[in-house]
Amino acid sequence: MRRKLVAGNWKMHGSLAENRALLAALVPATRGLDRVDVAVCVPFPYLQQAQELLSGTHMLWGAQDASRHAKGAFTGEVSAQMIAEFGARYVIVGHSERRSYHGESDALVAAKCQAVLNAGLTPIVCLGERLEERERGETEAVVARQLEAVMDSLGVAALSGCVLAYEPVWAIGTGRTATPDQAQEVHAYLRRRVAERDGAVAARLTLLYGGSVKGSNAQALFSMPDIDGGLIGGASLVSEEFIAICRAAQA
Numbered sequence: 213m214r215r216k217l218v219a220g221n222w223k224m225h226g227s228l229a230e231n232r233a234l235l236a237a238l239v240p241a242t243r244g245l246d247r248v249d250v251a252v253c254v255p256f257p258y259l260q261q262a263q264e265l266l267s268g269t270h271m272l273w274g275a276q277d278a279s280r281h282a283k284g285a286f287t288g289e290v291s292a293q294m295i296a297e298f299g300a301r302y303v304i305v306g307h308s309e310r311r312s313y314h315g316e317s318d319a320l321v322a323a324k325c326q327a328v329l330n331a332g333l334t335p336i337v338c339l340g341e342r343l344e345e346r347e348r349g350e351t352e353a354v355v356a357r358q359l360e361a362v363m364d365s366l367g368v369a370a371l372s373g374c375v376l377a378y379e380p381v382w383a384i385g386t387g388r389t390a391t392p393d394q395a396q397e398v399h400a401y402l403r404r405r406v407a408e409r410d411g412a413v414a415a416r417l418t419l420l421y422g423g424s425v426k427g428s429n430a431q432a433l434f435s436m437p438d439i440d441g442g443l444i445g446g447a448s449l450v451s452e453e454f455i456a457i458c459r460a461a462q463a
């Protein structure tokens with residue numbers, strides 16, 4: 213009943229020439245996948261190129277962050293409205309790399325989520341525990357805190373315009389994927405927490421898994437009942453891998 217979504221997070225990778233080659237491979241190879249939305253979240257300078265190369269195709273594009281502010285004296289920041297001008301659909305907010313390297317708090321992530329919604333775009337809100345938190349048995353408490361910061365500040369109804377991505381920090385870029393059962397357990401928990409406030413919003417909510425997803429493990433993850441697709445880092449830069457992941461979501 214929920215449509216699958218596979219979104220590439222290019223992080224700080226790419227060049228005009230590399231992007232052109234990658235997108236030229238992805239567009240025809242993912243065109244027939246009618247049960248999957250396929251997107252790439254690119255560095256800001258490449259939004260225009262993504263628009264130029266993907267407009268009129270089935271593929272969607274987005275950015276990896278946005279300011280909490282709509283405009284103003286915020287040197288170096290990029291507003292969600294600016295991103296929207298380039299035809300983007302998605303903005304990743306609260307990625308663990310921004311939470312840890314840029315000190316983004318739960319409150320700031322919620323504010324960014326609101327800014328993205330205000331611009332008519334879909335935030336992909338990332339949450340997930342660090343290894344030491346998992347080892348201390350705090351996984352549910354951590355993801356609940358991160359989720360509730362958004363629901364408390366925006367209201368549960370706002371989640372009907374959002375995508376959530378569960379990305380355990382220990383699985384990001386490490387080659388150590390959560391097992392399908394580990395991921396499913398957290399996804400089901402997150403959906404239950406949303407359902408406590410609004411069952412219909414919870415049932416429709418797209419919940420992505422991210423962290424070392426590859427062509428070889430995607431299908432096992434995506435076949436779990438509460439995993440609605442993936443947020444893909446390293447493997448989204450390799451056309452054959454990303455195509456295999458998109459095909460796994462169609463299966």
Ligand code: 13P
Nearest residue numbers: 221384385423424445446
């Ligand atoms: P990897 O797929 O490289 O582990 O990265 C996951 C991620 O952080 C996507 O946002």
